[in-house]
Amino acid sequence: MTALSTAAGIGSTRTVGTAALRVEDLRILTGRGRYVDDLKFPGMLHAAFLRSPFAHARILSIDVSAALELPGVVGIFTGADMAARTTGIEPLVAPPGFRSEPVFGLAIDKVRLVGDPVAIVVADSRYIAEDACELIDIDYEQLEAIGTFEQALDPSGPKVFESLDSNIMLEMSNSYGEVDESFAEAELIVRRTFAQHRVAQVPMEGRGGVSHFDPESGNFVYYTGTQSPHSLKGYISQALGVPLEQTRVVNGDIGGAFGLKIATHREDVALCAASYWLGRPVKWIEDRNEHLLASGQAREERMELEAAVNRDGTILAMRGTMVLDQGAYPAVPFVGGGIVGLIATMMPGPYAFRGFAMSSQVVASNKCTYSAYRAPWAMETWARERMINVIAAELDLDPAAVRRKNFAANDGSVSMLSGATLLDNSCAQTLERVLELGEYDRLRTEQAAARAQGRCVGIGFATFIEGAPGPAAGRGLNEQSIARVEPDGQLSIFTTQAPNGQGHETTLAQIASDEMGIPIGNVKIYHGDTADTPYALIGTGGSRAATLASGSVLHSSRKLKANVLELAAEMLEANPSDLVIEDGLIHPIGVPTVHLTLAEVAARAYAEPADTSEPVLAEPTLTAEAAYDGGIGSWSAGTHFCHVEIDLQTGQVKILRYLVVEDCGRMINPAVVEGQVRGGVAQGVGEVLFEWSAYDDQANFLAGTFMDYLLPTASEVPRIDIEHLENEPNEEVFFRGVGEGGLLIAPAAITNAIEDALSPYGAQINDQYLPPAKILELAKVI
Amino acid sequence: MKLPPFEYRTPETVEETVELLGEFGDEAKILAGGQSLIPLLAMRLSRPAVVIDINNVNELNTISNGSGLSIGALTRHRTAERSALVQSSAPMLVAALGYVGHDAIRTRGTIGGSVAHADPAAELPTVLTALGGSVSATSARGTRSIAADDFFEGFLSTSLADDELLTAIQLPPRPDRSGWSFNEFSRRSGDFALVGVAVSIELDESGTVVDARIAMSGVAGEPTRAIEAETALRGNPAGPESFATAAAAAAAEINPSADLHGTTAYRKHLAGILVRKGLNEACDRAKGTR
Amino acid sequence: MTTTPTTQSVQLTVNGVARSGETENRKTLVDFLRDDLELTGTHVGCEHGVCGACTILLDGEPVRSCLMLAVQANGRSLETIEGLGSPDDLSPLQQAFRESHGFQCGFCTPGFVMTTVALLRENPDPSEAEIRHCLSGNLCRCTGYQSIVEGVKSAALALQAGENR
Incomplete structure (x- = not known):
């Protein structure tokens, strides 16, 4: 028996599985949302950061005197203040052997990226704060900058952190199964080097906060938009030395995050410090240039990969080496570079390889911090799904056939090489369905005809599993x-x-409303305030909500319902097991005319009834808590299908059709699921065709405006058709996350389609970024 | 990204405006639609002591047709786009305006602002150049007309003197048997073009090219005439052969710099593609088949 | 050299209500709306005129309020998201967006909504291509746009069905 069929009675209030209208939309659509920049407090000041124009330079001196004299300037703090009066913060979650220095709110002795915050200016307005930034005089001694993997790995080159003897922050080797044996036996070895370029999360609302220290009470409240309020609270307390119990973090509405806002940022520390030291509320709102320059970036990895294959398409093993550029400072609490471990363990995906091995290096450079971005481990999926197509081309097999040949059994008889279960993943089913819906065979026939007419069309698809939460996610978290x-x-x-x-x-x-049997309008979800929400290291991230948060709410609501029924039974002189809650009314099964409301039960629990001498607070209480760890865990799965046509005159790629078949178990709200999928695919379209956090090889940043960093618009993102399979995992909580799958797989589907289109020209797609000029180079037009 | 402090003046006539320009010279910046100036101020890439807002100078908000079309500097892109007079007299301009940003940009952006700002990737300087238009520049010293070919001098730079106000643009009447085209390629809808090409062509009765003006955006610091391509066309029959020759010549005579969005080779290639396409379209219009 | 005051008073109409304030010359209209008039529904997304989050209507036409000075709005009539329906009484357009699950984080929403108001006034029956072209001046990072496009389509139908307001 499944969880929800034992829940609330089958009444009109049930909404799970329907596209229930969003509660949030009432305020969002009327301009009544409350984002960080909407906050205003009496006496509030405004901060601006002065940032480094150099990628790598020693700070010789800082003179703030002229800036301090500007009317309206209240305070200016520099790295010296941070060094003297705050504690550096360090990653909580880093792989063994990861090397770093403590991170301070502002650069102290040297700057390590263009955009490194050097001073925080606090003034009556942001306008004045920016005026004052221009009056700060800094002497820099420029140092040689590290802008490429090769520069970072050159033992004789400059070091990002001079206390460490190299720029290698982490080395890790993972090996599973029979690797060398497979390569010795293989009929063919296929090699490619794949590179993902640097991109960024770019939520429409950047970072920001209002730090509100009240000297009288000693209470410190940081109003911000973070994915992880509790970990941010811990870091602020630690960095400033404010007691944890007097520190509080409060979210309002958050204008997107995509992994960026899971971190505690250096600006958070500097802003809170400024407010703490001045004893005034201080607001900082990141502007778009700061955001693109210095908030966070992701996905700069290069992987040299080889596959041991047989001519029938069997992939025996893959092995490779990978290097990841973490930028200058490590992200806290989750070190971006730590993702190399997950990349190595996840890379075999739903396929039954005999062996897999990866040696990884994480290097530091003079670039922005590598941070989490929706599907942070995506390198493994992209490289694997590209490699499968390369293998297919090499063997003159259909890429679908190679996937079919290598899918692992999903009956539990085969685990992923790294140990995770592959039980019940529906990858194979999604592949077959998407090929059917996409009319793959017909498109292949049409492609041959189109090519004969000189048109350049391609078909690509790629398959993924998304740990949502995945077998590894729940433990301890x-x-x-x-x-x-x-x-x-x-x-x-x-x-x-x-x-x-x-x-x-x-x-x-x-x-909760389905579980309790009450209308959805009678439920309010509280979130984002450390004062009243349970502790969590992560908060929102890792597609944890659909399974873990939902499972937790399901269980706490269920416990609470049992308490409600127990009290109601006492009041109705009935047996709790004979009662149900339907449409908000508690009544004996089949006798809806004899009923109580939840308010009546609450009155019994919270207030002394006038005619008795019952205790004020009745047992059981009307509060219940629950924790949920995801059970044995399982996967969302899917295959994306992409049909493109390329204009060989301009290099423009047009996506003719984009089709998704995915399986996330039962959908709580199909409209929300589809929004997550489409949003992820749009980011994938952007990543492949438009977006690049570009640096030159001296680590100068080149994409600091929205005219340089190109987000795709409604004209570029195609219509995305989605079909859902709803194979419910055999578990109590059968919802699976879909937050990351769209972006996880879209780059593979799109680049596979483009390589297919360009195959008559002998093009090999090894770099993920494919702007028009690159397309024409690949097609040998220019 | 907040604007730096500046002194703000709001003249109501051209006379008052040029008086202020005479007083402040290169210390002053003219604010018209603001779609280029305000971002430059917000990024603090421009630091004028004085901002002279000409939005109240109503005499600059005119469209008239005498010996050619004259469009006042303060005419909004949207107004020009929707003007029946502009549509009939300068269809190339209307086509080009369709590529300028988005609706919310064109409601504020002005004809004079786009031309005076002289962004090398922008549409209107290219149109003005291809049509052999001119601008009127007024100062306390008087008004002069500057041909487009002499007006644009390099990246965001024109031959307008510090005390001069661009008051209008003029587009000459279209000769008989003439045709036009405007094409550009940008990475996204509404972006500045990687390369844009405006073509104005005039044929004789036999279909021989009498005159051709080809202007390209995005290939140099200012709108660039494809002089060699034009020369290759003049006196030759309009057709695939001469167009291919002209396209090759246009691509060969430019040396655009590379940036994030396109390499030199790519832009040269694109220029050739767009010139050929543009010549075909313009020729069809000249022959009345389009 | 003569100097002019660094601040000016501004009188304008916002959503049919006369408003006024004293503003620095250099202050952008969006900052004035948000800080001085406390109308925080209009959002600041890029401050250089690309993202469209700050789109409002100026005398009925869509403009980027980050690319205007507040003083330039003197004597003008503005419409912002706050002038549409309220949570208890959504306008047909807002209702259509809600039913299409048009938005997620909501930060870009006010700009899209106001852009759509302008679009549908001018073109009550836009094609999907026209809708996408018009919306391409507004950036959304959450939705992939499809749900917004659907919202515009159903809003157009609702308005044609006479629910104009």
Whole structure:
């Protein structure tokens, strides 16, 4: 018996599985959302950061005197203040052997990237703060900068951190199964080098916060938009030396995050320090140039990969080496470079290889911090799904046939080489369905005809599994929630999620209302305030909400319902097991006319009934807590299918059709699921065709405006058709996350299609970034 | 990204404006639609002491047709786009305006602002050059007309003197049997072009090219005439052969610099592609088949 | 050299209501709306005129409020997201966007909504291509745009069905 069929009675209030309208939209569509920049406090000041124009330079001196004299300037702090009065923060979650120095809010002795914050200016307005930044005089001694993998790895070259003897921050080797044996036996070895370019998360709302220290109470509140309120709170407390119990982090609405806002940023520390030292509320809102320059970037990896294959398409093993550019400073608490471990363990994906090995290096450079971006481990999926197509081409086999040949059994008899279960993943099913929907065979026939007419068309597809939460995710990072019936009968849910567009106020309310048997409008989801939400290291991230947060809310609501029924049974002089809650009314099964409301039960629990001498607070209480760790874990899966036509005159790639078949178990809210998938695919379109956080080889940043960093618009993102398979995992909580799959797989589907289109010209796609000029180079037009 | 402090003046006549320009010279910047100046100010890439806002100078908000079309500097892109007079007299301009940013840019952006800003990737300087147009420049010293070919001098740079105000652009009447085209390629909808090509062509009764003007954007610091391509066309029959020769000549005579969005070779290639396409379209229009 | 005051008073109409304030000459209109008039529904996304989050209507036409000075709005009539329906009474356009699950994080939303208001006033029955072309001046990072396009389509239908307001 599944969880929800034992939940609320089958009443009109059930919404799980429907595209319930979003609770959030009422404020968002009317301009009543409350984002960080909407906050205003009496006496609030405004901060601006002065940032380094150089990629690598020693700070010889800083003179702030002229800036301090500008009317309206209240305070200026530099690295010296940070060094003297704050504690550096360090990653909490880093692989063994990871090397770093503690990170301070501002650069101290030298700057390590263009955009490194050097001073924070606090003034009556942001305008004045920016005026003052221009009056600060800094003497720099420029140092040789590290802008490429080769420069970073050159033992005689400059070092990003001089206390460390090299720029290699981490080395890791993973080897599973029979690698050397497979390569010795293989009929053919196929080699390619794949590179992902640097891109960025670019939420439409950048970073920012209002740090509000009240000297009288000693209370410190940081209003911001973070995916991880509790870990941010811990770092602020630690860095400033404010007692943890007097520190609080509060989110409002968050204008997107995509992994960027999971970190505690250096600007958070500097801003909070400035407010703490001045005893005034201080607001900092990142502008778009700062954002593109210095907030976070992702995905700069290069992988040399070889595959041991047989001529029938069997892939025996893959092995390779990888290098990742973490930029200058490590992200905290999750070191970006730490993703190399997940890349290595995930790379075999849904396929049954006999062996897999990867040696990885993480290097530091004079670039922006490598940070989490939706599907941070995506390098493995892209390189693998590209390699499978390369193998197919090499063997003159259909790429679908090679995938079919190598899919692992999903009956539990085969595990991923790194140990994770592949039970019930539906990759093979999604591949077959997408080929059917995409009319693959017909398109292949048409492609031959189109090529004969000189048209350049291609078909590509790629398959993924998404750990959402995945077998490895739940352990030690379970998700808590608290459910409470309020005196008026409303249900309050306190979640550790920190929603930034995912619609959790709706989806978690759907779960809770179905479980409790009350209308969704009677549920309110509380989130983002460390004062009333349960502790979590992560918050929102890793596609944890659909399974873990939902599972937790399901269980806390279920526990609470049992308490409600117990109290109601006492009041109705019935047996709890004979009662149900339907449409918000508690009544004996089949006797809806005899009923209680939740408010009446709450009155019994919270207030002394006038005619008795019952205790004020009845047991059981109308508060329940639960934690959920994801059970044995399982996968979302899918195959994306992309049909492109390339204009060989301009190099423009037009996506004729984009088709998704995915399986995330039962959908809580199909419209939310589809929004997540489409948004991810759009980012994938951007990543391949438009977006590049470009640096030159001296680490000068080249993409600091929206005219340089190109987000795709409604004219560039194609229509994306989605079909859902809803294979429910055989578990109590059968919802799976879809936050990352879209971006995880879209680059592979698109680049496979483009390589297919360009195959008559002998093109090999090894770099993921394919702007028009590159397309024409690949097609040998220029 | 907040604007630096500046003194702000709001003249109501051309006379007052040029008086202020005379007073402040290169210390002053003219604010018209603001679609280029405000971002430059916000990024603090421009630091004028004085901003002279000409949005109240109503006499600059005119469109008239005498010996050619004259469009006042303050005419909004949207107004020009929708003007029946502009549509009939300068269809190339209307086509080009369709590529300028987005609706919300064109409602504010002005004809004079786009031309005076002289962005090498922008549409209007290219149109002005291809049509052999001119600008009127007024100062306290009087008004002069500057031909487009003499107006654009390099990246964001024109021959307008510090005390001069661009008051209008003029486009000559279209000769008989003439045709036009405007094409550009940008990475996204509404972006500045990687390369844009405006073509104005005049044929004789036998289909021989009498005159051709080809202007390209995005290939140098200013709108660039494809002189060799034009020469190759003049006196030759309009057709695939001469167009291919001209396209090759246009690609060969430029040396665009590479940037994030396109290499030198790519831009040269694109220029050739767009010139050939543009010549075909312009020729069809001249022959009345388009 | 004579100097002019660095601040000026501004009188304007916002969503049909007369408003006024004293503003620095250099202040952008969007900063004035948000800081001085406390109308924080209009968002600041890039401050260089690309993202469209700050789109409002100026005398009925869409403009980027980050690319205008507040003083330039003197005597003008503005429409912002706050002038449409309220949470208890969404306008048909807002309702259409809600039903299409048009938005996720909501930061770009006000710009898209105001751009759509202008579009549908001028072209009550736009094709999908026209909608996409018009919306291409607004950036959204969450949705992939399809749900927004669907919202515009159903808003157009609702408005044609006479739910104009």
